[in-house]
Amino acid sequence: xxxxxxxxxxxxxxxxxxxxxxxxxxxxxxxxxxxxxxxxxxxxxxxxxxxxxxxxxxxxxxxxxxxxxxxxxxxxxxxxxxxxxxxxxxxxxxxxxxxxxxxxxxxxxxxxxxxxxxxxxxxxxxxxxxxxxxxxxxxxxxxxxxxxxxxxxxxxxxxxxxxxxxxxxxxxxxxxxxxxxxxxxxx
Amino acid sequence: xxxxxxxxxxxxxxxxxxxxxxxxxxxxxxxxxxxxxxxxxxxxxxxxxxxxxxxxxxxxxxxxxxxxxxxxxxxxxxxxxxxxxxxxxxxxxxxxxxxxxxxxxxxxxxxxxxxxxxxxxxxxxxxxxxxxxxxxxxxxxxxxxxxxxxxxxxxxxxxxxxxxxxxxxxxxxxxxxxxxxxxxxxx
DNA sequence: GCCAGCATGTAAGGAGTTACATGATTAT
DNA sequence: ATAATCATGTAACTCCTTACATGCTGGC
Numbered sequence: 001x002x003x004x005x006x007x008x009x010x011x012x013x014x015x016x017x018x019x020x021x022x023x024x025x026x027x028x029x030x031x032x033x034x035x036x037x038x039x040x041x042x043x044x045x046x047x048x049x050x051x052x053x054x055x056x057x058x059x060x061x062x063x064x065x066x067x068x069x070x071x072x073x074x075x076x077x078x079x080x081x082x083x084x085x086x087x088x089x090x091x092x093x094x095x096x097x098x099x100x101x102x103x104x105x106x107x108x109x110x111x112x113x114x115x116x117x118x119x120x121x122x123x124x125x126x127x128x129x130x131x132x133x134x135x136x137x138x139x140x141x142x143x144x145x146x147x148x149x150x151x152x153x154x155x156x157x158x159x160x161x162x163x164x165x166x167x168x169x170x171x172x173x174x175x176x177x178x179x180x181x182x183x184x185x186x187x
Numbered sequence: 188x189x190x191x192x193x194x195x196x197x198x199x200x201x202x203x204x205x206x207x208x209x210x211x212x213x214x215x216x217x218x219x220x221x222x223x224x225x226x227x228x229x230x231x232x233x234x235x236x237x238x239x240x241x242x243x244x245x246x247x248x249x250x251x252x253x254x255x256x257x258x259x260x261x262x263x264x265x266x267x268x269x270x271x272x273x274x275x276x277x278x279x280x281x282x283x284x285x286x287x288x289x290x291x292x293x294x295x296x297x298x299x300x301x302x303x304x305x306x307x308x309x310x311x312x313x314x315x316x317x318x319x320x321x322x323x324x325x326x327x328x329x330x331x332x333x334x335x336x337x338x339x340x341x342x343x344x345x346x347x348x349x350x351x352x353x354x355x356x357x358x359x360x361x362x363x364x365x366x367x368x369x370x371x372x373x374x
Numbered sequence: 375g376c377c378a379g380c381a382t383g384t385a386a387g388g389a390g391t392t393a394c395a396t397g398a399t400t401a402t
Numbered sequence: 403a404t405a406a407t408c409a410t411g412t413a414a415c416t417c418c419t420t421a422c423a424t425g426c427t428g429g430c
Contacts, residue, residue, distance in 0.1 A: 008417065009291065016298035027381050039293040044419055049382065070426035072382040084301065091295055091302040096310065099355075100289040104196065106226040106347055108278055111203035112340035114271065115278040123283065153299035160293055160358045167354045168286075171347045195389065214409050231391055236410065257398035259410040 007054070009097060010043050012090050014051040018061060018079040019087055020150065025074050026052050035141050038134070038161035052077055060086055105172070121179055124172045131169040138162055194241070196284060197230050199277050201238045202247060205266040206274055207337065210251070212261050213239050222328050225321070225348035239264055247273055292359070308366055311359045318356040325349055 007015075017032050018024060024032075026049045033042045043051070052075075055061045060083035066074040079087075105127045112120050138161060145155040194202075204219050205211060211219075213236045220229045230238070239262075242248045247270035253261040266274075292314045299307050325348060332342040 009289070009294070010417080012298075013294065016294075016301070019298065019301060025381075026383095027379095036294075036297075038288075039297055040289055040291070041287045043417095046383075046420085047418055050418085068381070068426095071380060072424080074381065087298065087301050091298065091310075092306045096295065096314070097289070097291040099291060100228045100287075101225075101351070102196070102227055102284070102287040102289075104227070104284040104286060106344050107196070107200065107203075107223075108283065109347070110223075110226055110341050110344040111199075111206065111274065111278065112343070113337065114203070114206060114274045119279045123278075127283070150300065154297050156299070156362060157293050157297040160296070160362075163354055163358055164288070164351070167350055171350055175343060175347075197389080212409075213411095214407095230389095233392085233411075234390055237390090255398095255409070258408060259396080261409065 006086070006090060006093075007058075009040070010047065011051050011054060012087065013040060013043070014048060015055060015060060015079060015083055015087055018055075018077060019084060020154070023064070023076040023078045025076055027074075029077075038138050038141075038165075039157050055083065109175075117179060121176055124176045124179075128169050128172045128176070131165050131172070135162060135165050135169070138165065193273070193277060193280075194245075196227070197234065198238050198241060199274065200227060200230070201235060202242060202266060202270055202274055205242075205248060205264060206271065207341070210263040210265045212263055214261075216264075225325050225328075225352070226344050242270070296362070304366060308363055311363045311366075315356050315359045315363070318352050318359070322349060322352050322356070325352065 006012075013033065013036060014029060017029050017036075021028075021032075029052070030045050030048045033048060036042045052061070052063075056063050056077070060080065061077045062080050064076045064078075066076055068074050105123065108115075108123060109120070138158060142155065142158045142162070145151040145158060193199075200220065200223060201216060204216050204223075208215075208219075216239070217232050217235045220235060223229045239248070239250075243250050243264070247267065248264045249267050251263045251265075253263055255261050292310065295302075295310060296307070325345060329342065329345045329349070332338040332345060
């Protein structure tokens with residue numbers, strides 16, 4: 001056995017988020033986690049609560065209930081010493097999970113022989129627009145990070161993520177141009 | 188209701204692979220699918236067989252059993268008309284699943300404040316080496332594609348995938364340099 | 375009047391993985 | 403000798419998603 005040497009990666013995401021802030025509710029973490037989609041996919045709302053339960057069970061965070069009026073009681077979580085130690089252990093571990101891409105656009109391009117030129121051009125054009133939108137969203141996050149002390153590393157990750165998006169936009173645009181200049185031949 | 192407008196993406200991967208070849212066994216598809224990890228994560232062996240069952244149930248492929256000696260009987264699958272139609276429908280669909288990244292290195296970098304310089308530098312150095320290895324593997328696939336008729340689109344996807352890897356290697360190397368030149372300050 | 379934001383939680387299920395079972399042949 | 407290749411399949415499980423339930427407050 002001993003299949004996994006620790007927690008699922010989503011747990012580390014939530015734990016890491018907690019290490020960047022002070023006390024946070026599940027709701028706040030979920031909002032934060034949304035911005036992580038540029039680096040690592042962001043979990044569903046229900047999953048965030050499940051991860052917080054798990055972290056609490058394992059004694060990596062402390063929880064404190066705050067009564068609310070007209071809403072469910074708020075639970076505030078804080079990373080503790082064990083939690084920080086576990087995060088550090090994960091960071092320094094020899095093993096890092098392989099990078100996984102689920103790039104549907106690339107997959108569709110791969111099977112481009114099944115469609116026509118127009119379909120492919122539309123797919124790529126829409127994708128370029130989407131990437132530009134995402135770059136705008138990421139830029140907002142980056143702006144926040146630049147002025148916030150303690151966010152040097154997230155800022156580096158954001159820069160990296162931005163460059164990913166740039167590569168994608170450029171490559172898609174390049175293919176659009178290539179496809180339009182060779183209406184019959186795609187190679 | 189109407190949660191999903193079709194098959195899971197893995198089904199399309201397998202169906203698409205079938206559309207590039209003639210008759211294939213689950214075993215062969217699985218080998219092919221391994222090379223897809225540069226564009227879209229490649230499913231586990233057991234999953235490939237499950238997808239083939241699903242495609243067969245839905246009448247998108249035909250199956251033919253070939254008796255083998257000393258091995259389980261081989262089943263050869265072939266995409267049929269309905270399968271091709273379904274693939275085309277998927278390609279031309281207005282909706283394309285969002286691109287998902289599970290970049291553990293980027294995630295660890297994001298939480299870099301928890302580790303020391305050395306840990307981070309080691310992480311990035313190892314990652315650069317790994318990416319270079321992957322580029323070598325992808326190059327082998329690309330070489331095959333260039334001389335194979337009907338593989339123009341897979342070759343384009345491979346080029347795109349290669350550029351992804353290049354971006355990652357460059358970005359990682361750049362960060363290694365930046366971290367070493369500013370031993371205390373990372374921003 | 376309606377939608378967004380705040381705030382958590384449960385039930386049902388899909389998608390995918392790991393580990394195992396079986397066993398002949400060929401290459402190192 | 404032993405590992406890899408060929409070849410499929412099942413059981414048990416994890417991770418994560420979708421959909422639903424609840425209900426107040428504040429903005430348009």
